[in-house]
Amino acid sequence: MSSQPATLGSVPRDPAPRTGPGAPATGSHTARRWLGLVPLVALCVVALAASMLVGSRAIPAGDVLYGLLHPDPDEALSQTIWFSRVPRTALILVAGVALGIAGTLMQAVTRNPMTDPGILGVNAGASLAVVVGLAFFGVGDISQYMWWSFAGAMVTSVLVFMIGNTGSARGNPVRLTLSGVALGAVLSGFSSAVLLTNSHVLEKLRGWSAGTTASQPLDATMAIVPFVVIGVVIAILSSRSLNVLALGEASAVAMGAHPNRIRTVVLVAIALLAGGATAAAGPIGFLGLLAPHLARMVVGPHQGWILAYSALIAPTVMGFADVLGRVITTGEVPVGVVTAFIGAPVLIYMVRRFRVAEM
Numbered sequence: 001m002s003s004q005p006a007t008l009g010s011v012p013r014d015p016a017p018r019t020g021p022g023a024p025a026t027g028s029h030t031a032r033r034w035l036g037l038v039p040l041v042a043l044c045v046v047a048l049a050a051s052m053l054v055g056s057r058a059i060p061a062g063d064v065l066y067g068l069l070h071p072d073p074d075e076a077l078s079q080t081i082w083f084s085r086v087p088r089t090a091l092i093l094v095a096g097v098a099l100g101i102a103g104t105l106m107q108a109v110t111r112n113p114m115t116d117p118g119i120l121g122v123n124a125g126a127s128l129a130v131v132v133g134l135a136f137f138g139v140g141d142i143s144q145y146m147w148w149s150f151a152g153a154m155v156t157s158v159l160v161f162m163i164g165n166t167g168s169a170r171g172n173p174v175r176l177t178l179s180g181v182a183l184g185a186v187l188s189g190f191s192s193a194v195l196l197t198n199s200h201v202l203e204k205l206r207g208w209s210a211g212t213t214a215s216q217p218l219d220a221t222m223a224i225v226p227f228v229v230i231g232v233v234i235a236i237l238s239s240r241s242l243n244v245l246a247l248g249e250a251s252a253v254a255m256g257a258h259p260n261r262i263r264t265v266v267l268v269a270i271a272l273l274a275g276g277a278t279a280a281a282g283p284i285g286f287l288g289l290l291a292p293h294l295a296r297m298v299v300g301p302h303q304g305w306i307l308a309y310s311a312l313i314a315p316t317v318m319g320f321a322d323v324l325g326r327v328i329t330t331g332e333v334p335v336g337v338v339t340a341f342i343g344a345p346v347l348i349y350m351v352r353r354f355r356v357a358e359m
Contacts, residue, residue, distance in 0.1 A: 243303050
């Protein structure tokens with residue numbers, strides 16, 4: 001059978017459906033993605049429930065429920081629930097969501113799935129700002145030093161992108177990553193120097209500097225919630241632009257996007273999310289790397305779905321890591337240490353088994 005010649009007015013049929021960040025999702029793909037949220041929600045609930053039940057003292061589920069519904073400031077069990085378990089669980093949820101989404105945004109704007117706020121030095125910048133505020137400016141509680149954390153995260157993000165986007169290799173994801181690693185190492189060194197020369201600050205931040213959920217009251221978590229919510233809203237509104245940016249700088253400009261404008265808006269969200277989480281829980285690494293990578297393996301290169309899945313995966317991993325840190329020794333291992341033990345082998349495995357130089 002002979003094929004008819006194409007005319008100027010005809011539109012050739014695609015030989016295969018388009019794939020990639022800009023391709024429309026089919027109904028079956030969308031249904032599978034919605035169904036995939038169900039087990040993730042269940043796992044997240046299990047992790048948060050385990051945080052309420054497990055600790056230095058195991059509390060039966062019935063007692064926890066009774067203590068939540070009938071708080072009594074004079075009863076020891078009620079005090080344990082409301083002054084220990086509830087603040088820790090709330091912080092796991094809020095900080096986990098913030099770090100998961102911050103990691104997704106960082107990977108999207110760098111087009112490199114091997115980055116997160118910890119690797120790119122954003123957490124180190126937020127931590128240094130908090131340490132400097134405590135050591136030299138008399139900052140005492142989270143309502144004061146969270147602003148230092150936000151400022152440190154923002155300044156570090158801007159510096160990383162300025163360093164990584166100069167010269168002929170502008171926008172190169174490997175260069176951005178190396179710039180962040182180098183800057184993070186320098187900032188961590190400054191933090192260590194300040195802490196080692198100020199023993200009172202070191203004593204106050206000894207647990208916080210390792211990343212912990214045990215040191216903050218519920219008010220501290222509630223103080224960062226508005227900023228995390230703003231960061232999440234910005235991330236959701238930016239998801240379509242990030243899908244375009246994932247096609248590459250030249251393609252994004254050709255489609256009418258403004259890459260620098262997109263990056264600026266996303267940097268604000270990263271600073272709010274990573275800065276808020278660091279202010280409340282300290283520098284917790286690898287969650288922002290692991291969550292979006294696992295999400296991408298399930299849903300593919302669609303930023304909106306990666307954000308949704310990362311917002312559930314990160315607090316789930318953080319919750320189980322926090323519970324594990326409470327029970328593996330007679331004392332307690334900070335959650336930041338446990339996530340490092342989990343994340344470092346995963347990072348090594350990813351580097352060895354996958355080609356992940358660019359998204």
